[in-house]
Amino acid sequence: MKKLGFGFMRLPVLDPNDASKVDFEQLCRMVDRFMEKGFTYFDTAYVYHKEQSEIFLRKALVERYPRDSFKIATKLPMPKVNSARDNEKLFNEELEKCGVEYFDYYLLHAMNSERFEKAKKYGSFEFLKKMKAEGKIRHIGFSFHDDVKLLEEMLTLWPETEFVQLQINYIDWENPSIQAKECYELCTKLGKPVIVMEPIKGGSLVDIPQEAEKLLKDYAPDASVASWAVRYAASLDNVMMVLSGMSNMDHVEDNTSYMENFVPLCDDEYKIIDKVVDIINSSIAIPCTACGYCVDGCPVGIPIPKYFALYNADLQALNKGFSTQMTYYTNMTVNLPTASRCIGCGQCESACPQHLAIIDxxxxxxxxxxx
Ligand code: SF4
Ligand code: SF4
Structure with missing residues (x-):
């Protein structure tokens, strides 16, 4: 398999304020182009796009291509597992939503210490093993957002884990709250292949400071800024797949152009990335990936990632001498609660896989x- 997977988390939408309204026609064209270029891996989840992503995957892929021409990965939504029976109920629902008889890759979604306890209590991993034995899953694993100590505990308790999905990108590689390097190295030591999520950190490694972008463009004028981040993740030997959440045809064309005949980063390129990391670290104020996990539980309805993106962009724009962020914020808050309406309940912080101090x-x- 080529090392690029199509992430169904940031699909094109018809209404930017409603993630469930996916632009189906554009999506079909994107899927067709991706398949035409020889890529076959698709990653979705129960919760993506207001629980519509799996359905759009069925319509755009499963109902349009032979089942053996692609691989599907999806995930058990752990927040919805509140009894042992829920494992099976949700799994069967996902088979139906995706319109398939089996999943190629199936994961416990976004594991952390709280979800690990839940998975143990309700036998979620044992359920995955049972589904694998029945032929309804080909490979079992989990996606992970916690520290290396917990990862070791999970892999020790569940040695049947066949792969682990980790957040790896050049800005998080040495980030102490993400521990990407440590988690990757543990997986490598234990012989567990890694699937990479967030290689461009929710898009934040595309809109990088001008000074950093210049370094990349001076070295390779025709390479996109995103290509550096995707190639960085794919250059790791134990990485079997890099997921990219593609939102339009340009993303598909760009990603597939350099991943079609993938060339790992060379020493000079690694040195440039080291410099880029230093520049970015000195400019990003709030390292939010825009995953949106914090939003649903907010009793006030604050669009947290959108405000963080505006804040980060505003700080970076100061260096570029031009900022429109205040205008965007003013427009958004006509219909949405302002940041100062936060009541400090903390629901968002317990849901944040980046462990961000959201209230602050x-x-x-x-x-x-x-x-
Ligand atoms: S702490 Fe603030 S932003 Fe977070 S869930 Fe509560 S009200 Fe919403
Ligand atoms: S604040 Fe955390 S949970 Fe919310 S979108 Fe950003 S990274 Fe995701």
Whole structure:
């Protein structure tokens, strides 16, 4: 398999305020182009796109291509597992939503210490093993957002794990709260292939500071900024797949152009990335990946990642001498609660896989934009 997977997490939408309204026609064209270029791996999840992603995968892929021409990965939504029976109920629902008889890769979704306890209590991993024995799953694993100590505990308890999905990108490689390097090295030591999620960190490694972008463009004028990040992840030997959440045809064309005949990074390129990391680290204020996991539980309805993106962009724009972020914020808050409406309940922080101090971050946003 080629090392690039089509992530169904950031699909093109018809209404930017409603993630469930996927642009089906554009999606079909993107899937067709991806398949035409020889790529076959598709990654979805129960919760993506307001629980519609799996259905769009069925319509755009499963109902249009022979089952043996592609691989599907999807995930058990752990927040919805509240009894042993839920494992089977949700799994069967996903088979139906995707319109398939089996999944090629099936994961416990976004595991952390709380979800690990839940999975143990309700026998979720044992359920995956049972589905594999029945032929309804080909490979079992989990996606992971916690520290290396917990990862070791999970892989020790569940040695049948065949792969692990990790957040790896050049800015998080040495980030102490993500521990990408440590987790990758543990997987390698234990012989567990790694699937990479967030190689461009929710798009934040595309819109990088001008100074960093110049370094990349001076070295390779025709290579996209995103290509450096995807190739960085794919250059790791134990990485079997890099997922990219593609939102339009340009993303498909760009990603497939350099991943079709993938060439790992060379020493000079690694040195440039080291410099880029230093520049970015000195400019990103709130390292939010825009995964959206924090949003659903917010009792106030604050669009947290959108405000963090505006805040980060505003700080970076200061260096570029031009900022439109205040305008965007003012427009958004006509219909949405402002950052200062946060009541500090903390629901969002327990859901955040990046372990961000969201409440403090919103105070920064409020100071910058609400005043
Ligand atoms: S702490 Fe603030 S942003 Fe987070 S869930 Fe509560 S009200 Fe929403
Ligand atoms: S604040 Fe955390 S959970 Fe919310 S979108 Fe950003 S990274 Fe995801």
């Amino acid at each position: 971050g919103l105070k920064l946003v409020a100071e910058r934009f609400d005043k």
